[in-house]
Amino acid sequence: MTFDVFLILNSIPTMIEGLGITLKLLFLSTVIGLALAVVTLLMRLSGHWLLTWPAMFYIYIFRGTPILVQIFIIYHGLPQFEFIREGVLWPLLREPFGCCVVALSLNAGAYVSEILRGGVLGVDRGLHEAGKALGLSTPHRFIYITTPIAVRLAIPAYSNDFISMLKATALASTVTLMDMTGVARTIVAKTFAPYEIFIAAAIVYLCFTWTFQRGFGLLERYMSRYVKKDA
Amino acid sequence: MGEEARVPIIVLEKVCKFFGQFQALKDIDLVVNKGERVVVCGPSGSGKSTMIRCINRLEEHNNGRIVVNGHELTGNLRDVNAVRREVGMVFQSFNLFPHLRVVDNLMLAQKLVRNRGKAEARERAMHLLERVKIPEQAGKWPSQLSGGQQQRVAIARALCMDPAIMLFDEPTSALDPEMISEVLDVMIDLAQEGMTMVVVTHEMGFARSVADAVVFMDAGEIVESNPPAEFFQNPRNERTRLFLSQILSH
Ligand SMILES: Nc1ncnc2c1ncn2[C@@H]1O[C@H](COP(=O)(O)OP(=O)(O)O)[C@@H](O)[C@H]1O
Ligand SMILES: [Mg+2]
Numbered sequence: 001m002t003f004d005v006f007l008i009l010n011s012i013p014t015m016i017e018g019l020g021i022t023l024k025l026l027f028l029s030t031v032i033g034l035a036l037a038v039v040t041l042l043m044r045l046s047g048h049w050l051l052t053w054p055a056m057f058y059i060y061i062f063r064g065t066p067i068l069v070q071i072f073i074i075y076h077g078l079p080q081f082e083f084i085r086e087g088v089l090w091p092l093l094r095e096p097f098g099c100c101v102v103a104l105s106l107n108a109g110a111y112v113s114e115i116l117r118g119g120v121l122g123v124d125r126g127l128h129e130a131g132k133a134l135g136l137s138t139p140h141r142f143i144y145i146t147t148p149i150a151v152r153l154a155i156p157a158y159s160n161d162f163i164s165m166l167k168a169t170a171l172a173s174t175v176t177l178m179d180m181t182g183v184a185r186t187i188v189a190k191t192f193a194p195y196e197i198f199i200a201a202a203i204v205y206l207c208f209t210w211t212f213q214r215g216f217g218l219l220e221r222y223m224s225r226y227v228k229k230d231a
Numbered sequence: 232m233g234e235e236a237r238v239p240i241i242v243l244e245k246v247c248k249f250f251g252q253f254q255a256l257k258d259i260d261l262v263v264n265k266g267e268r269v270v271v272c273g274p275s276g277s278g279k280s281t282m283i284r285c286i287n288r289l290e291e292h293n294n295g296r297i298v299v300n301g302h303e304l305t306g307n308l309r310d311v312n313a314v315r316r317e318v319g320m321v322f323q324s325f326n327l328f329p330h331l332r333v334v335d336n337l338m339l340a341q342k343l344v345r346n347r348g349k350a351e352a353r354e355r356a357m358h359l360l361e362r363v364k365i366p367e368q369a370g371k372w373p374s375q376l377s378g379g380q381q382q383r384v385a386i387a388r389a390l391c392m393d394p395a396i397m398l399f400d401e402p403t404s405a406l407d408p409e410m411i412s413e414v415l416d417v418m419i420d421l422a423q424e425g426m427t428m429v430v431v432t433h434e435m436g437f438a439r440s441v442a443d444a445v446v447f448m449d450a451g452e453i454v455e456s457n458p459p460a461e462f463f464q465n466p467r468n469e470r471t472r473l474f475l476s477q478i479l480s481h
Contacts, residue, residue, distance in 0.1 A: 130326035134340035228374035
């Protein structure tokens with residue numbers, strides 16, 4: 001078996017062409033996902049069954065099924081319905097890109113809301129009581145005490161989820177999108193060199209994973225600046 | 232305090248509190264007058280924390296009446312807020328906000344609850360840090376302070392809100408012995424300025440020197456309540472005597 005290092009190096013610039021779609025998918029779905037996660041979290045914390053049950057149902061469904069299956073259902077399944085094709089979301093769901101953003105966002109929303117909930121539950125009860133004793137209202141306590149501490153506690157898990165999302169964007173190539181993996185597949189079809197090309201793709205993904213991990217590491221360090229370091 | 236100045240500011244009448252089946256408070260009657268210092272003691276689990284936490288509604292009582300500074304505590308949120316604005320509380324575990332610097336710990340509620348501007352809130356914060364003798368710690372994180380310093384910050388934070396009443400729940404129990412006196416000194420100062428105080432503590436020296444009344448609780452009941460001289464020299468109840476012999480022996 002031959003192994004062509006130059007092919008790896010040469011294919012990387014072409015691969016970068018798919019980077020735009022990969023990053024767009026990643027950032028759109030993490031931002032929308034985060035918004036969904038916050039709404040879902042507030043529903044879960046509301047303590048009212050009319051809000052908690054739908055939130056739990058949503059989380060259960062999206063955490064319980066593979067993202068690939070969700071993408072297929074949204075991309076292949078939804079257009080079967082007349083009301084979808086005539087609905088306001090059709091321009092979005094007609095495009096594979098839109099479908100992927102929807103699937104990935106819904107997924108992120110479910111996972112991240114659980115991650116944030118873990119952070120919220122990790123906030124010391126004594127701090128709530130101190131806030132109450134000072135007369136702070138529930139929204140004030142949530143915004144000024146719970147949130148900053150919960151965010152700090154949630155960063156490590158969130159950083160993992162963010163990187164999972166980066167990798168999950170590769171699934172977009174299964175519905176014809178030309179993200180990085182999609183581009184890699186077309187190069188493979190032309191060069192018949194799957195080994196080198198996919199290694200090149202892996203290298204690009206690794207570079208981004210490393211960068212994001214490092215970014216989150218710095219963020220975590222900043223957010224933890226007030227925590228006593230054990231000697 | 233002159234007899235004529237006795238204005239009840241905290242009134243508990245037949246207060247009961249249940250946690251599920253378990254009754255933590257049994258028909259508690261307690262009156263604290265304006266400017267009085269009441270020390271509450273008793274064995275662990277006797278309901279001391281539960282009682283003072285009912286006063287600012289960190290716990291809801293199930294039966295009886297609680298009236299604080301003219302506001303009766305019922306389900307009414309407005310009364311709860313009014314009471315919390317007038318009652319400061321200091322906890323055993325300090326409960327400073329770890330993500331805010333010392334001075335910001337003191338400013339947060341002033342801005343949000345008292346609607347004070349930043350400059351005014353900061354001035355008040357610095358004034359109180361000076362009063363608890365740690366103005367130089369204003370820019371630090373709570374985690375950088377010793378336990379005694381943290382507890383003094385917690386006291387200053389409560390005082391920033393200009394409370395009429397201060398509640399203390401074992402404020403020195405979590406401290407290393409050498410730090411206890413710096414916190415007690417601040418509390419003694421406060422008592423001498425006429426603050427109404429309810430203090431759960433086993434510091435009997437503090438009780439002797441500043442308390443108007445010492446209350447002994449056991450198994451959810453107030454067993455005995457007397458001025459300190461009487462309380463320590465002449466404990467009436469067998470349970471009080473037993474408790475005092477245990478606590479004063481070490
Ligand atoms: N949130 C709670 N749930 C159930 N039981 C509680 C709770 N808080 C206190 N208790 C019980 O009530 C009793 C009195 O507690 P507490 O007021 O903390 O006692 P103290 O402060 O005198 O040590 C204890 O038996 C304790 O276990
Ligand atoms: Mg207690």
